[in-house]
Amino acid sequence: MLLPLLVALLPLSAHAAERQVVLIAHPQVTNAALTRDTTRAIFAMRQRSWPDGQAVRVFVLPNNHPVHARFAKERLTVYPHQLQLAWDRMVFSGTGQAPSQVGSQIEMLERVATTPGALGYLEREYLDDRVQVITME
Template sequence: MLFTPASAQPNELPNTIVLIAHPSVGTANVSRDTARAMFAMRQRTWPNGQAAQVYVLPNRDPVHGRFSKEQLGVYPHQLQLAWDRMVFSGMGQAPNRARDQADMPQQVASTPGALGYLEREYLDESVRVISME
């Protein structure tokens, strides 16, 4: 199977999952390790130092599962365990939740520093795409 980066567009399948961010985020791309750390809530800032607000879909959403496994290289339950540890230890908080993919761009666009993901077909001009290296 041919890997298509999130920045490629012309022949991309509509259900390709892309990282999205608030338009004010000054970062155009992040490494897979940085994205994994941000979604695991271990890194609370963008590489440029701006505070990050992470948004995820519900655990049972198939796009959440695909994003976790395909883009981050972790299983969804591993993310949930990391979030639970942070919350129960008092060392951090769980990410914000979007209700569904239609809600995700609205949440990200209205929250400075926000980071989320969705299938390309739900993408609109209110958010910017962040490439993952």
């Protein structure tokens, strides 16, 4: 009785693993891990460089993209509108700029792979060897 239920759930768990949103960086970035606080500071555009001093180039999907919402809520523990408010505040006050926006996960992969110091996110199924996955501590 329990075995058919477990077998029926297997495809869902494998699918869920593919749909996991991961943090990605340009292959020459020297940090393999970031804390949630550091990641949140980088995506809020408060921290503009990697711990080794290299400039961070942040890429994000549009606010209404479901992967952006999942990344913000699950990985940064903030709502997308909170990030947008922080970006708007910096832009309008002249103290900073918003991250670069890309239109799709494929474009995210391309831009992060080809931009030194780049940081972004996408679903695991879009990964390839042109970028590295950054673990969150």
